[in-house]
Amino acid sequence: MSFNTFGHMFRVTTFGESHGPAIGCVVDGCPPRIPLTENDIQPFLDKRRPGQSRHTTQRQEPDSVRILSGVFTDEATGKQVTTGAPIALIIQNEDARSKDYSDIKDKYRPAHADYTYDVKYGIRDYRGGGRQSARETATRVAAGAIARKIVPGMNVRGALVQMGKRTIDRTRWDWAEVDKNPFFCPDGKTAVELADYLDGVRKSGSSVGAVIEIVADGVPAGLGAPIYGKLDGDLAAAMMGINAVKGVEIGAGFGAAALSGEENADDMRMGNDGKPRFLSNNAGGILGGISTGQSVVVRFAVKPTSSILTPRRTVDRYGNETEIVTKGRHDPCVGIRAVPIGEAMVACVIADHYLRQRAQMGAGPSWPFERLVPPI
Amino acid sequence: MSFNTFGHMFRVTTFGESHGPAIGCVVDGCPPRIPLTENDIQPFLDKRRPGQSRHTTQRQEPDSVRILSGVFTDEATGKQVTTGAPIALIIQNEDARSKDYSDIKDKYRPAHADYTYDVKYGIRDYRGGGRQSARETATRVAAGAIARKIVPGMNVRGALVQMGKRTIDRTRWDWAEVDKNPFFCPDGKTAVELADYLDGVRKSGSSVGAVIEIVADGVPAGLGAPIYGKLDGDLAAAMMGINAVKGVEIGAGFGAAALSGEENADDMRMGNDGKPRFLSNNAGGILGGISTGQSVVVRFAVKPTSSILTPRRTVDRYGNETEIVTKGRHDPCVGIRAVPIGEAMVACVIADHYLRQRAQMGAGPSWPFERLVPPI
């Protein structure tokens, strides 16, 4: 991960600012002959797109993705497929309203990256958040749609499990509920309460944080690498690399600190399929940086939107103390839209490790390994 | 981060297994003419070394580090300094007891990486944990000692803030306490209680997790990079890359999810030094992936040691269901020794970003930038 490129074998490079002509990404290293059209990508962008309920920012953009390269018609099937060449994806910016930025162009909004961009670069595109805008994440969602096609049998899903101080009741977890409410909440009862709660937050001009959980099923055992190329290490970087994320955990996560060794250990038995299975999943599907074959479970905390109506004390770039109020279209809970983004990033990380695993291992060892019986 | 190399400009490559002839690392990209001898590194290794109290594993090794390359005498000062060439560090393994591994060589210890290494590689060095042993982290501590010398004015310190369900009282935080108890606990009163608590855990053959907090002071503003090369992203990967770590957070971390935007925002005023200052540090010193100039605050959760005396259900590599008890020398709380390791990894990440920042920015912009007065 360096600057704006992410991944080793499945590599994503993104570009673009909120109010420039376009945002986009280049996906490099994708295996060839995978069917791919805009229709494979657009649904994930639609899921992330703001303005779909009163609970997210009212910026209205179709976010239509266009594939510029890396695909061609497979003569045998007539389908458009990847060619192994880099896949460039582009999304035009259409709702870049011309507005008055005089209030924010010199002032630093607390909890935004305004100050740090200025300190680092000495210049920043302040329009709509520029490069720091959540808009950049649309390109990650697009890349994630391609990543999902690389690992056979993998299914990556996400859900909101906490908003502000309200947590879901995990006994009511139902994946089918996630698509039925505007919060991606797997607990329908809590979702109803969240609607009222978030209305109140929005009306008061405040904002609130959230915790998102991503679950990747169908991840083969053996992905990852020890020491510095750990699957959980790369997942942590990927989640922490999403705007406004302040914490990441795998499986039992911070809760593991309070467990005893007996409580934490996931016992093993043989499954009906002749492969080992685990009796619990405190590991979150990863041991020693390598996938176990269980579901990979990642959770991350999103801070409350920094854009609020309450005036905050700040300074401007000339060293004057001042106050600022962030007006304009904003999500009262950016965590909601982090669900499809988190899914996409998890898919990208696992796809990258899937290819890396194949590099070092080829077909790899397969359980129960070469020797079916112990040596005598 | 790929396989066993970590960092972009300050690069650390580690090697070695618990019971092989030696472990070590190669540190590449270190600036030249920095004074460096074994004496600069050894104290950090001594701090990490097990067997120093009854609370850590009784493996006894001097862990003496030797510098094999990358240093030379500076004629002007007579001191040994770095030359800019790669610095190889080596630590001999001396206490690799010959013991009977027949019980573990084919069985998978729950919550260990035995199974995942076997699934991935089809072979593993089972002696003392092999490559997955915590022993590998000694090389990271050694590399961290070099990293500490790269960023002028930086001071990286760590502390244990939770063991099992017991958390410290942060109002009693005293850095001076950290060196006075075997737990690196900044709250002396809690440290006394932890001694009894951990004795109980050890005697019962159980284990317990912990939460560690690392604080880096003196980190210049402007380090990091947006999107995928974020300072917090790289810190998250580095912490999650430490053995047994299951969660990472920056600043307010998971707690930020429960905050309102008003509570979370760190207001800004001008400081006496003519630079902006923040009135709080929920950001943990990082906004938009870039350091703010405040203390960088990282916290991570360590799961309980997997090696416990209670028999656990498992399988062997031939597909037989069986039981296993982990005997031998083990830490009842591996989290304790994670303190110097976490410090080292934080130092390495920040040193890497310090060099990367210099690459892109040179001397960089300096507050209050080129223009002292606003344009009229």
Added chain:
Amino acid sequence: MSFNTFGHMFRVTTFGESHGPAIGCVVDGCPPRIPLTENDIQPFLDKRRPGQSRHTTQRQEPDSVRILSGVFTDEATGKQVTTGAPIALIIQNEDARSKDYSDIKDKYRPAHADYTYDVKYGIRDYRGGGRQSARETATRVAAGAIARKIVPGMNVRGALVQMGKRTIDRTRWDWAEVDKNPFFCPDGKTAVELADYLDGVRKSGSSVGAVIEIVADGVPAGLGAPIYGKLDGDLAAAMMGINAVKGVEIGAGFGAAALSGEENADDMRMGNDGKPRFLSNNAGGILGGISTGQSVVVRFAVKPTSSILTPRRTVDRYGNETEIVTKGRHDPCVGIRAVPIGEAMVACVIADHYLRQRAQMGAGPSWPFERLVPPI
């Protein structure tokens, strides 16, 4: 260099096929606040553009570059400058003639990459060469225009020094001649002869190779890194990465093999500027992988265009033996257009090393170093 990304700190990722909707690149790591508009890039694209004389392919495209991101108006100067964010450049494909590809879609043109793309990927975009088309190099030229702005005082120029068996007379070398003939030839007299010669080659439906020389003046001493990150190593990879290049040499190059140690050594004296100077430049400005401060001199050989009118024996992708004639618009000497491409690649490599040098060294040592007098 991995797949379609090039460079470490100054990173270029390219995408696009000859007959897709567009080609482009993302330039990442560019320092901020460098003035940059399309007008800084377009002249270099114009220089590379085909169809400007009868000696290059008649494909007619304006090759207009558009900057999609990474720039913003600097309020202090009113100029558009880089922001440090990734700079995406895009060039629409406009002259992608709809033509009949039935003859080449299944047949492998000898000396083209048709067969190797098919063997590697199992699919290829055969239209106009697809990803293997020389058209891709336009994006490198665009990136090079940015690279030129990074190293203060650097001037990168290229020239054709051999076409077929005809070499220039180096005593007549005049940089001013390069822009006066369609071959970028620094020897005006030879250029006149080449016009006739190439007319003959073109009319006979044949093609011819060339040797190109790139000279970078104003490269500071100290760029490069020993062993694997050598400046000449990266230059070699960059030149060899240009389509149709089969050889690269630095300074005396292959000629050095025939020299004695006495002939090859570049003696040193003190210059009037108080810095060491070399009395000759067999080193081509690089010793031990590190720049000497002299002109960096790189030469590369371009094979003859593979597209010729003489029928060649080949096979098709179904295993049938057949013949093929390459019709259509083609350069009789692709080496001509390799001049601006080689310049761009040299500029990119040196810019990358300039930033890498700054990372490890900061301001670096400056001659005559810290000590003006020898120790007594």
Added chain:
Amino acid sequence: MSFNTFGHMFRVTTFGESHGPAIGCVVDGCPPRIPLTENDIQPFLDKRRPGQSRHTTQRQEPDSVRILSGVFTDEATGKQVTTGAPIALIIQNEDARSKDYSDIKDKYRPAHADYTYDVKYGIRDYRGGGRQSARETATRVAAGAIARKIVPGMNVRGALVQMGKRTIDRTRWDWAEVDKNPFFCPDGKTAVELADYLDGVRKSGSSVGAVIEIVADGVPAGLGAPIYGKLDGDLAAAMMGINAVKGVEIGAGFGAAALSGEENADDMRMGNDGKPRFLSNNAGGILGGISTGQSVVVRFAVKPTSSILTPRRTVDRYGNETEIVTKGRHDPCVGIRAVPIGEAMVACVIADHYLRQRAQMGAGPSWPFERLVPPI
């Protein structure tokens, strides 16, 4: 390739100076379960070792390699095999004579890297060439011995084809001759002449350059990647990264510039094995950056040893003009020992691409692809 690490999936990091305690390397990414002991590596080191004839430097070192990590006994076979963990190799420095360096510690030897190291780092280990010593290449040879085991069926051999102005007669090429003379010369008749010639060069205190050719047979078609990750691009960087190399070419190389398209094209027919074959190999086994399945042919030029007995004009690090004579043990033709080094580097590059190919392609397409008959 960055600093002292080389490769993407098969990664080699080297360290050590000529007169430090040891040199070595870490090989990361090696597939597991490949039989490996020191006996697999030592023969290649022995081939490179100086002091074996009067024609190479008389430095006497056993150059015994020791494997420190990454191997374990495979229970099934009883053989020591790789585990997939990083393989550290170390070679002690034993013949580091204590000598008087007063003449060279401040003076820059022309054509050496003394000046550039000093300008870059402000300090250098001048003993025996320090990091710039050819001794470093022993570690590459060791890594190459591992690389050779990764690509099934690959055979990498090298030969000296030119020394000074004397070139071999290629019609007399006999690989069996290479091991019969101290020059690795495949033309026995020329080898006899070279012995006399080099005696004369050595006795006169002069030195001479050479051209080395490396041929890799058994390289599967499809290795490489277009644009920036080209197989020939990586080979060029690897060859140019060997000390004293000033030029690299593939196949017809610089000679291709003088060919017509008809002469250069390698025609294709179907082979008896049902796969395409080429009727010539001007391509040197690589088209479009991707291997064709033919022999990969790489040639590189080595400049004459810079250490000669003739006094040369130079300056010292204090800015004084002076003269220098390089005394001590030196090869009159360093090109000789470049043969095993070039072999090793070619093996490493191809092994890396073999693993990278497997990452993106898996088992990959296989000729004649999915469709045996053309669509009607």
